[in-house]
Amino acid sequence: MTDPVRTQGLHYAFSDHVAVAELDLALHPGEVFGLLGPNGAGKTTTIRVITTLLPAPPGVVTVAGLDVARHRRQVRRLLGYVPQQLSADASLSGRENVALFARLFDVPRRERADAVDSVLDAMGLTEAADRTASTYSGGMVRRLELAQALVSAPQVLVLDEPTVGLDPVARSGVWDRIHEVRRETGMTVLVTTHAMEEAELHCDRVALLHRGRKRAEGTPTELMDALGPDATLDDVFRHHTGDTLTQSGQEGSMRDVRTARRTARRVG
Amino acid sequence: MSVLPAAPPAASVERFSPVGEVALLVRRMGAMCLVELQKLRHDRTELVTRTVQPALWLAVFGTTFSRIHAIPTGSTPYLDFLAPGILAQSALFIAIFYGIQVIWERDAGVLAKLLVTPTPRTALVTAKAFAAGIRALVQAVVVVVIALLLGVGFTANPFKLLGAAAVVVLGSAFFCCLSITLAGVVLSRDRLMGIGQAITMPLFFASNALYPVDLMPGWLQVINKVNPLSYEVDALRGLLIGTPARLGLDAVVLVVAAAVMISVASALLPRLARG
Ligand SMILES: Nc1ncnc2c1ncn2[C@@H]1O[C@H](COP(=O)(O)OP(=O)(O)OP(=O)(O)O)[C@@H](O)[C@H]1O
Ligand SMILES: [Mg+2]
Numbered sequence: 408m409t410d411p412v413r414t415q416g417l418h419y420a421f422s423d424h425v426a427v428a429e430l431d432l433a434l435h436p437g438e439v440f441g442l443l444g445p446n447g448a449g450k451t452t453t454i455r456v457i458t459t460l461l462p463a464p465p466g467v468v469t470v471a472g473l474d475v476a477r478h479r480r481q482v483r484r485l486l487g488y489v490p491q492q493l494s495a496d497a498s499l500s501g502r503e504n505v506a507l508f509a510r511l512f513d514v515p516r517r518e519r520a521d522a523v524d525s526v527l528d529a530m531g532l533t534e535a536a537d538r539t540a541s542t543y544s545g546g547m548v549r550r551l552e553l554a555q556a557l558v559s560a561p562q563v564l565v566l567d568e569p570t571v572g573l574d575p576v577a578r579s580g581v582w583d584r585i586h587e588v589r590r591e592t593g594m595t596v597l598v599t600t601h602a603m604e605e606a607e608l609h610c611d612r613v614a615l616l617h618r619g620r621k622r623a624e625g626t627p628t629e630l631m632d633a634l635g636p637d638a639t640l641d642d643v644f645r646h647h648t649g650d651t652l653t654q655s656g657q658e659g660s661m662r663d664v665r666t667a668r669r670t671a672r673r674v675g
Numbered sequence: 676m677s678v679l680p681a682a683p684p685a686a687s688v689e690r691f692s693p694v695g696e697v698a699l700l701v702r703r704m705g706a707m708c709l710v711e712l713q714k715l716r717h718d719r720t721e722l723v724t725r726t727v728q729p730a731l732w733l734a735v736f737g738t739t740f741s742r743i744h745a746i747p748t749g750s751t752p753y754l755d756f757l758a759p760g761i762l763a764q765s766a767l768f769i770a771i772f773y774g775i776q777v778i779w780e781r782d783a784g785v786l787a788k789l790l791v792t793p794t795p796r797t798a799l800v801t802a803k804a805f806a807a808g809i810r811a812l813v814q815a816v817v818v819v820v821i822a823l824l825l826g827v828g829f830t831a832n833p834f835k836l837l838g839a840a841a842v843v844v845l846g847s848a849f850f851c852c853l854s855i856t857l858a859g860v861v862l863s864r865d866r867l868m869g870i871g872q873a874i875t876m877p878l879f880f881a882s883n884a885l886y887p888v889d890l891m892p893g894w895l896q897v898i899n900k901v902n903p904l905s906y907e908v909d910a911l912r913g914l915l916i917g918t919p920a921r922l923g924l925d926a927v928v929l930v931v932a933a934a935v936m937i938s939v940a941s942a943l944l945p946r947l948a949r950g
Contacts, residue, residue: 458791460948480793488791494784498714510706511792513699539717555788 409472411436411563411595412457417467419452419619426452428619434563434595439585441610442599445648449619450599451491454567457597458488471562484512487556487594491567495551497541501532504540505554512559526554530584546577553584564588566598570605582609603640607631613640615647622647700798707802708809715813722817729765729818733758733825746886751918758822758829759911760884763846763904765818766811767878770847771871773807774854777947778864786948797941800852804937807851808844815843829915838922839914845929846907852936859943862950884908903932 410433417430427449434440442450455461457468457475465476475482495504505523514522527536530550535543540551549569556564569585570578582605589596600606606613607627615623615630623630623643631638634646715722733754740746741753748756780786789799823829830836854871861867879885881895882904888896899905906925913920 455787458787460787460790480795483791484793486791488788490784490787492782492784494788496710496714496785498717499710500713500717503710503713507706507710508788508792510709511703511789511794513702513793 410434410469411471412440412597413469414453414457415467417453417456417463419449419456419461419463426619427456427616430616430619430621432614432621434597435612437589437593437595438611439589439596439598439609441606441613442597442616443601443603443606443613443644444599444616445601445644447618448616450616451567452619453616454565454597454599458486458565459483484559485562487559487561487564489549489552489556489564489566489569491571491599493545493548493552493572495540495543495548495555498539500537500539501527501543501551501554502536504551505558508555509558514559522558522560526558529557529588530554531580544577546573546580549573549577549581550584553581553588557588560592562594564594564596566596568599568601570600570602578605585609603644607640615644617648696795699795700801703794703798703802704805707799707806711806711809712813715810722814725765725769725814726817726821728768729761730821732761732764733818733822733827737761738825746890748887751916752828754822754825755827755916756887756912756918757885758818758827759915760882760908761822762815762818762843762911762915763882763907764879764884765814766843766847766907767850767875767904769811769814770807770850771854771875773803773851774856774858774867775864775871777803777855778858778862778867781947781950782864790944790948796944797937800855800941800944801848801937803855804848804851804933804940805844808847811847812840812843815840827916830917835914839911842907842910842914842925842929845933846903848933849903849929849936852933852940855940855947856936856943859940859947862947878902878904882908903928906932 412432412434414430414432417427417432418425419427430449430453432440432442432453442453444450452461456463457470459475459479459482463476465474468475470482471485473482473485495501496507499507502523505527506519509519509523524533527533530553532547532550532554535547540548543551553566553569556566564585566585570581573581585596585598586609588594598610610627612626613624613630614621625633627640630643631640634643737754737757740757744753746753746756777786780789790796794802819829854867857870858867861870881898882902883899884904888899888905891899906928909920910922910925910929912918913922913925
C-alpha cells in the first residue's frame with residue numbers, strides 16, 4: 408500500500424533562510440504521526456508544503472502516491488487541514504462553518520446535511536451548532552475546525568498544533584475526538600506539537616525536527632529507550648535539540664509571538 | 676457516536692474538462708455568496724451603519740443641490756441624477772473593503788484553509804468577487820428604498836432593474852478584485868487601509884457620480900474615461916433614470932475590467948497566502 412504521506416529530501420527556504428532541509432518522512436496508513444520540534448523548527452513549513460500551500464519540486468512530496476507538485480487539486484481532495492491559528496469564521500454559526508467546507512469539497516447535495524450533522528455530532532457540537540462561533544470556547548473552536556476538516560471524509564488529517572492554547576480538559580477533548588475518528592475511519596493523522604507528554608500519549612510514531620532537520624524518528628518508546636532507562640520524551644527532546652527551549656526558538660520568535668497574538672485576539 | 680462519512684476509495688486522477696471547470700466555478704460562487712448572506716443575517720448592524728453615509732449624501736447633499744440648481748443636469752432633477760452615483764459609491768465602499776478582509780483571513784488561517792480545498796484560485800477569487808457583489812446588492816436595495824422615499828423617480832421595468840443589479844455586481848467584482856490585488860502587493864493590513872482610503876475618494880470624485888462629465892476640467896475628463904466607476908454610474912443612470920447612456924460600451928468595459936482584475940488578483944493570491 409502507498410504511504411499516505413511521503414517526503415524525500417524535502418528542502419524549503421524563505422529567501423535565504425532555510426526552514427526545512429533534507430527531510431525524509433514516510434507515514435504508515437492509519438497511524439497518528441507526530442512532527443515534534445521547538446518553535447521555528449520547521450513543522451508548519453513542512454505541513455504547508457504537504458498541503459500544497461507552499462510549492463515543492465516534482466518528485467519530492469506525495470500524498471497517497473500523488474505528487475503534490477503535479478496533482479495539486481486531487482491532493483487537496485484527500486486532505487483535511489486544521490491550521491495553527493484558530494480559523495473558524497466567528498460570524499457564522501458552527502453548522503454554517505461546516506456546511507461551507509462540505510460545499511467546497513463537493514459533498515453531494517443529498518448527503519450534505521447528514522454529513523454536516525454527523526461530524527458536528529462526532530465533535531460534540533450538536534447543541535452549539537446554531538450559535539455563531541464567536542460564542543465558542545477555544546476548545547469548541549478547535550473541535551469545530553476538526554468538523555470542518557472531517558466533513559469531506561479525508562484520507563489524511565493534517566493538524567498543526569491542535570491543542571496549543573487549550574486547557575487540559577479541552578486538550579483531552581480534542582485528542583479523544585481525533586482517536587475516535589481514526590478508529591472509525593482508519594484515516595492517517597499527521598500532527599505537530601511541542602508538548603512532549605501529548606506526543607508520548609497520543610502518537611504512534613514521531614519525528615523530531617530541529618532547525619529544519621530531522622534529528623530522530625521512531626515510536627516514543629523506541630526514542631526513550633535509546634536514551635536509557637527512565638528517560639522521558641522531554642529528555643529525548645532536550646538531547647536532540649541540544650539546548651533549552653527558549654534558545655532554540657530565537658529565529659522564529661517574532662513571527663511566533665505575532666501568530667500567538669492573532670490567535671489570542673480571535674479567541675478573545 | 677454517529678457514523679462518520681467514510682473516506683473515498685484510493686485517489687483517482689481527475690480529468691480536466693471545460694464544462695466541469697465551469698460547473699465547479701458556479702458551485703464555488705454559490706457557496707461563497709451563500710456564506711456572505713449568512714454573515715449579513717447574523718450581523719445586520721453593518722447593513723444599517725453602511726446606510727448612513729449614502730442616506731446623508733442623498734438627503735443632505737442631494738436635496739440641497741437639487742433646490743439651488745447648482746449643477747445643471749438638464750431636465751433631470753439633480754437628486755435623480757445623483758441617486759445612481761450614490762448607489763455606485765456605496766457598492767464601491769463595500770467592495771474596497773474586501774482586500775482588508777482577505778488579509779485578515781490570511782492572518783487568521785482562513786485563507787490557507789480555503790486554499791487547501793479543491794478550488795482553483797481563480798474560482799476562489801471569482802467567488803469572493805461575486806460575494807462582494809451580493810453584499811453590495813443587498814446594500815443597494817436599501818439605498819434604492821431611501822432614494823424612493825426622497826422622491827427619486829426610478830424605473831419600474833423589471834428588466835432594467837435586473838440589468839442595474841448586474842451592473843452593481845460587475846462593478847463590485849472589479850473593485851473587490853482591485854482591492855485584493857492591492858492586498859497582494861502591499862501584504863499588510865495597515866498599509867492597505869491607508870491605500871484604500873487614499874484611492875476610494877479620488878475614484879469617486881474623478882467620476883461622473885456627482886456631476887455631468889461636461890462640467891469637468893479636461894484632465895479630470897481623461898481620468899473619468901479610464902475610471903470603471905464612471906461606466907458603472909453611466910449604466911445605472913441609463914437603466915434606472917432613463918438618461919441617455921452608452922449601455923453597450925458600459926457593459927463591455929465592466930465585463931472586461933472585472934475579468935482582467937479577477938485574473939490579476941488570482942495571480943497575486945499565492946503571494947498573499949505565503950507572505
Ligand atoms: N513566511 C515566512 N517568511 C520568512 N520566514 C519564515 C516564514 N514562515 C516561517 N519562517 C521561518 O522558517 C522557520 C520555520 O518556521 P515554522 O513556522 O515552520 O516553524 P514551526 O516549527 O512551525 O514553529 P512553531 O512551533 O513556532 O509554530 C522559522 O525560522 C521561521 O522564522
Ligand atoms: Mg508552527
